[in-house]
Amino acid sequence: MSHLNLILRLLISLVFVVSVASCAGGKTYESTGEYFDDVAITSKVQTSILGDAKLKFFQIDVTTYKGIVQLSGFVDTPLISTRAAEVARTIKGVKMVNNSLIVK
Secondary structure (H helix, E strand, O other): OHHHHHHHHHHHHHHHHHHHHOOOOOOOOOOHHHHHHHHHHHHHHHHHHHHOOOOOHHHEEEEEEOOEEEEEEEEOOHHHHHHHHHHHHOOOOOOEEEEEEEEO
16 A cells, blocks of 8 residues: 555656646746736836827737837837837836837
8 A cells, every 4th residue: 555655646746747847938938927927018018108198009019028028010200119119128027128110
């Protein structure tokens, strides 16, 4: 009976270790925690853009991957492009901003 108990404990430990390891991030994919952090950053950047009178919310797409914010879309002036990047940089958790906004 004790051998069966030991094997069962080892199996449970193995399942636990594998499940925890699968939640870790890598170079090409995010962990669950990183994903939720990025969703929060994206929402905060979008909210800040919406609240800025100089920016047009529907012209700017925002995505975040591992704390790096990507701005894309078409804007009316270079000033708007610069302002959007400045607004994104002010958000806590943003490591870098890639500004791919194109001026029409």
